[in-house]
Structure formats: C-alpha cells, structure tokens
Amino acid sequence: MRQLFDADTWREIFQSIGKNKLRTFLTMLGVFIGIYIYIVLSGASQGLDNGFEKQFQTIARNSLFVFGSSTSKPYAGFKTGRRIQLKLSDVDALQQQLPEIMAIAPRNVNGFFGSAPGIIKRGVKIGNYSVFGDFPAFTKIATKKIYDGGRFINDEDIEQERKVCVIGERTQKELFDKDENPIGGYIAIEDVNFQVVGVHKFAGGGPFDNDSDIFIPFTTYTKLYNTGDNVSWFAIAAYDDVDVVQVEKDIKATLRRIHKVDPTDEKAIASFNLGAIFKKIFGFANGLTFLSLIVGIATILAGVIGIGNILLISVKERTKELGVRRALGATPAEVRNQILIESLFLTLLAGIIGIIMGALTLKLIDVFTQDVDIPYTNPTVPIPYVIGSLLLMVALGVLIGLIPAQRAVSIKPIDALREE
Amino acid sequence: MIEIKDLHKSYKMGSNSLHVLKGINFSVEEGELVAIMGSSGSGKSTLLNILGMLDELDEGSYTLDNVPIKDLNETKAAQYRNKFLGFIFQSFNLINYKSALENVALPLYYQRVGRKERQEKALKYLEQVGLKEWATHLPSELSGGQKQRVAIARAMAAEPKVLLADEPTGALDSTTSYEVMDLIQKINDAGNTILVVTHEEDIAQMCKRIVHLKDGVIVEDKKVKQVRASEYV
Numbered sequence A: 001m002r003q004l005f006d007a008d009t010w011r012e013i014f015q016s017i018g019k020n021k022l023r024t025f026l027t028m029l030g031v032f033i034g035i036y037i038y039i040v041l042s043g044a045s046q047g048l049d050n051g052f053e054k055q056f057q058t059i060a061r062n063s064l065f066v067f068g069s070s071t072s073k074p075y076a077g078f079k080t081g082r083r084i085q086l087k088l089s090d091v092d093a094l095q096q097q098l099p100e101i102m103a104i105a106p107r108n109v110n111g112f113f114g115s116a117p118g119i120i121k122r123g124v125k126i127g128n129y130s131v132f133g134d135f136p137a138f139t140k141i142a143t144k145k146i147y148d149g150g151r152f153i154n155d156e157d158i159e160q161e162r163k164v165c166v167i168g169e170r171t172q173k174e175l176f177d178k179d180e181n182p183i184g185g186y187i188a189i190e191d192v193n194f195q196v197v198g199v200h201k202f203a204g205g206g207p208f209d210n211d212s213d214i215f216i217p218f219t220t221y222t223k224l225y226n227t228g229d230n231v232s233w234f235a236i237a238a239y240d241d242v243d244v245v246q247v248e249k250d251i252k253a254t255l256r257r258i259h260k261v262d263p264t265d266e267k268a269i270a271s272f273n274l275g276a277i278f279k280k281i282f283g284f285a286n287g288l289t290f291l292s293l294i295v296g297i298a299t300i301l302a303g304v305i306g307i308g309n310i311l312l313i314s315v316k317e318r319t320k321e322l323g324v325r326r327a328l329g330a331t332p333a334e335v336r337n338q339i340l341i342e343s344l345f346l347t348l349l350a351g352i353i354g355i356i357m358g359a360l361t362l363k364l365i366d367v368f369t370q371d372v373d374i375p376y377t378n379p380t381v382p383i384p385y386v387i388g389s390l391l392l393m394v395a396l397g398v399l400i401g402l403i404p405a406q407r408a409v410s411i412k413p414i415d416a417l418r419e420e
Numbered sequence B: 001m002i003e004i005k006d007l008h009k010s011y012k013m014g015s016n017s018l019h020v021l022k023g024i025n026f027s028v029e030e031g032e033l034v035a036i037m038g039s040s041g042s043g044k045s046t047l048l049n050i051l052g053m054l055d056e057l058d059e060g061s062y063t064l065d066n067v068p069i070k071d072l073n074e075t076k077a078a079q080y081r082n083k084f085l086g087f088i089f090q091s092f093n094l095i096n097y098k099s100a101l102e103n104v105a106l107p108l109y110y111q112r113v114g115r116k117e118r119q120e121k122a123l124k125y126l127e128q129v130g131l132k133e134w135a136t137h138l139p140s141e142l143s144g145g146q147k148q149r150v151a152i153a154r155a156m157a158a159e160p161k162v163l164l165a166d167e168p169t170g171a172l173d174s175t176t177s178y179e180v181m182d183l184i185q186k187i188n189d190a191g192n193t194i195l196v197v198t199h200e201e202d203i204a205q206m207c208k209r210i211v212h213l214k215d216g217v218i219v220e221d222k223k224v225k226q227v228r229a230s231e232y233v
Helices: A007-018 A021-055 A091-098 A155-157 A169-175 A218-224 A244-258 A274-317 A319-327 A334-370 A383-410 A413-417 B044-051 B075-085 B100-108 B115-128 B142-158 B174-188
Strands: A063-068 A101-109 A118-122 A126-128 A132-136 A166-169 A187-190 A190-202 A212-218 A233-238 A269-273 B004-011 B016-028 B033-037 B059-064 B085-086 B162-166 B191-195 B209-214 B215-223
Touching: A007 A021, A007 A334, A021 A274, A021 A334, A021 A383, A063 A244, A063 A274, A091 A101, A091 A187, A091 A233, A091 A244, A101 A218, A101 B075, A118 A169, A126 A169, A132 A218, A132 A334, A155 A218, A166 A169, A166 A187, A169 A190, A212 A218, A233 A244, A244 A269, A244 A274, A269 A274, A274 A319, A274 A334, A274 A383, A274 B059, A319 A413, A319 B075, A334 A383, A334 B075, B004 B044, B016 B044, B016 B215, B033 B044, B033 B174, B044 B059, B044 B162, B075 B085, B100 B115, B100 B142, B115 B142, B142 B162, B142 B174, B162 B174, B174 B191
Parallel strands: A132 A212, A166 A190, B033 B191, B033 B209, B085 B162, B162 B191
Antiparallel strands: A063 A233, A063 A269, A101 A132, A101 A233, A118 A126, A118 A187, A166 A212, A187 A190, B004 B016, B004 B059, B209 B215
16 A cells, blocks of 8 residues: 555656557557447447437337227127227226326327328418327327427317317418417418417427327317217327336227227237337347447456556566566565556556547547437446446456566566576 | 574475585675685575575575574565665666666665655765766666676665675676776775675685685685785776
C-alpha cells in the first residue's frame, strides 16, 4: 500500500513502461479494444432498446387487437363460413370474466376492410380520410398526444352523442389555413358538421395509424354510419404483469362462447397480439445486451491475458535488471508489487481510454442516426456496468499480473547476475 | 568487520555433489583492502557470493559487523545487502534506461530515502568519482571506465560497511583499470573496507592484503606493500 501511493514507485513504473513504448502500446491495445468493443456494443444495444421503447411509447406494452372473422367449423346448427360480428355488449362480458384486462376500447372505422373512407369537406376543400368511432378508454391503450388547447373524446361526448372530432396533423394542414386555429372550427363528415375539439400529433406504433385520422365519439359514429351495436374490433390492454398470450386465448374463448362458435374453431375470432411481438422485440434487445456483455468480457479477458503475457516476456528480458535491484536491496515484495502495479496501471489506463473512446463513438453514432429512421435513441452504458467492467479489469489485471510478478520474485539474484 | 569460520559450500550437479569451499577461515578488519585471488574454479566467486548474501552457506558461520548472517529469508537478505554491502560487478550492471544519477540513487530508493536527499547524495558520490557533469547521461553514453565509476558511486551511495568488487577491472583495458583501482584505493584511504576478487596479479598488488584460494581452501594469506595505482596513471 505504501508503495502504491509513493510518487517514486510511479516514477519507477513510468520509466520501465516508457523504455519500450511500442511494446507498452501494443500491450494496452488488447485491453483497449476489449473494453472499447464492450462499451460500443452494449451502448448500441441499449440505444436499440431505447429506440424500440420510444417507437412504441404511445401504445400499451400488453396490448392486443381482436376482430371477428368467418367460422371454419359448423357448430350449434350454424354452417361453416358464418361471419362473426363483434358487438358492443361483448365488452361487459369480457370485462366481467377477465379481470386481467386493464382497458378495452371497442372501435369502428371506415376506410379499411373494404369500406370507403369518409368524405370530409370544409368549404371548398374536400378530402378522403379514415374516420374512427372511439371511446375515451382508447387513450389508455394508445396514448394520443393532443396539441395544446385541444382534447380527446370524453365521456360526455359519448353520452350526448356530440358531433365533435379530433383531427390529424395532416388533416389540419389540408383543411385549415396555416395561421388558422382549428379548435372550435367545423368540418363536414358525410355532410354532417362536426366541431373540431383537438388535433392529435402523429406517433406511429399501432396498426392503421395515420397522421390524417379523424376520431369521433363511438356513439356518434354508430348513428352517422348506422352501424347499430356492431364493433369493428376491440383494442385491449392487459395489466403489465399478466401473460398477454394467455389473456389473448381467454378473450377468444369467451368471445367464441358468446357468439356460439365451436370452442376449437381458431379462425372465427382473429387477433393481433402486439404484446407478444413486443416481447420478442425486447427479448431481442435483451439478447443483444447479453451478447455484448459476453463478447465484451471475453475480449477484455483476452486483452488482459495479453498484458500478462507481455509482462512475462518483459520480466524475462529484465532478469538481470531485477537481479541488480535485488542485490541493491529490493525486497521480493517490492519487486512483486512493482510488476503488479505495472500490470494494473496498464490495464486500467487502457480500460479508461477504451471507455472514453467507446463513449465518444456512441455519441458519434447518436449524432449520425439522429435523422435516420431506425429505432436508435440515446445509446448509453449504465454506470454500474462501466464501474463493473473497471472492477473486473482491476481484478483481472492483478490476477494476471501475479504470474509475471511471481516469476520475477523467483529469480534469484545470484542467477540473474551470473556472468555469461 | 567480517568473521568467517569453517565455511563449507557444495553444489549439487545432478547426482554428483561439487564441494566448492572446503573450510574457509577468514576475517577482515575495518579499513582493509583485501584481494581474493585464485584461478577459475578455485571458489573465489562462491566466497564472494556468500559474503554478499547472494548465496547461502552450508556449514560454518559468517558474522558481518557483529551480526550473525544465517537463516536469511529473501526479504531479510535484501535488507541486509542494502544496509551492509555495496556491490561492484565486472560488467557494471547499470540499469540501462536510468541516468547515471538515477543509477547511483537506486540503493537509496530501496532505503526509502526521500527523493531530494537521494539526488543530493547521489550527486555527491558522482562528484567523488569525478562524473558530476555526466549525471544526466545514460550508461550507453558512457565509456567502460566511466560506467564502472558510476557503479562504484552506486555501491557507495548506501554507505555500506563493506564494498564487494567482483573482477571490477575485468572488462577494462589496463589504463582504465588503473584509474578504477586508483579510485578504489582512495575510497579505502577514506576508511572503507573493500574486498576485491581478481585474477590479475597487478591489480592484487594494489591491495593491502592478498588471500589466495585454491581448490576451495585458502593456501596463502599475506599482507603486501600496496602499489599505488596513481603511479601508473
């Protein structure tokens, strides 16, 4: 310890590693590359992870979409090929029987599934846009960012079947003038006037999402398009801690029962499980993090072994010098510590340079991918990981340094000094 | 200063045992300048190694400055070497990446002397051997004689009880050899005890006492009239 904090020790160490600069450089290169790769890889996978997270931040992790399809088996007197139409009344049944469901939002839409999009007019401007009939509960599944001054559809809109709408950014651009405030303005949907109550900011993620979507209260939609209590599909979010695949199965089983479908008929109720896909994507990102950890540690290990190797050679080269030092009064402990500190110093220095260069590289990647459409955000390496890798290097540096240090101590001064 | 009684040393060479020192009795007073002579294989280097605590004795006793030297572990031996002994080698053994001054200061480093004091002392000894202006030079920039003078300064820097010189002139031409011997004589004049291992008669004659070794025993131990090296320089 005394030796570690002694300026003279360090002067000795700088001298001995400075006398062969190329070798010192090459020695450090191994560890440097190891930690560099580790930092860049794990930072990049973290960036990917953050990127996915950002990409899907507007939609609940455990969400899925369920819609009716055609039966593939005859059941209870019904023929095969019967079209299943989801009903508003299914919501209560699902919510009662499946407590795992956090929110369920029945939705209707035109512009998909072969139906024509709504015809929207404003003065002389006219356009075709998808119109959604929605409940406020939808925002629990997919958050809709509404621009200042506006709001999404609320419960009173539903109750009173108000003719209000939330329009998309593009809809605003195309139907309103640039300096015109759309909030409070009117647009005509299928020749019925609707008051604009909000403009939503487009954020991709969910299916069918578009920057021109128009949302109106579900009840109003029902009247406007005469859809009765039909529902195009359910957007459902399960609680975070439940198995979304199992919930999906339960929901479909419940719906099959309600709609008198053969319990083994897999085709009648179709679904799209976003939660399961998220799981795979984040599983992939986690796998990448794990992989980079393995690769990083392996490369650091290889680098540290390289340091040990070079020091071993260096000790052999310095046999005579070490013998002279011993003759002049260096104790075995002093010789051993010197080699150990050299090993430790080289490892740490290379490691720290590697961390700094790795961080710079990550920053550079971040800057260059700023405007590129790939899921990659804020690539960082968690500080505990950095500290962990530094500790690992210290441990490995000391451990591997012990080999050449022991070799140095085992040199007897008399053998080292013997004239050739 | 040095007291050796009935010293035996043998080396194992495979299945054979080589009996190198066969009962040496030998003592050195303070301020003596002793030449140890003998042909190769006579055991003179082994004797010097044991005196220098670089090697252990098998039998007998060794007392240095009233301290019995026995059962030393490496750490103790290193401390004793540092405290009691200064080494001068045939091939100088300077550390090639350290300047003359740093080489001289090295034993003081292991004595934990502070850096400033170390440098002052080292410079003082370099001045004594006439190499003050060469303090910042690397060994590779010095001549053989200069290197040996640096090595002598290094041996003296720790202010040891005894200087041990193993063929100090062995790698030098005769003029340089005499210069080095002149230096050694002057150091001895100042009261230092010095042992010189040599096989050169003229070098031995420059000491005050000659001990002849042959086949592991002392065959002759005589005081001589010292030839001053300065006469030749």
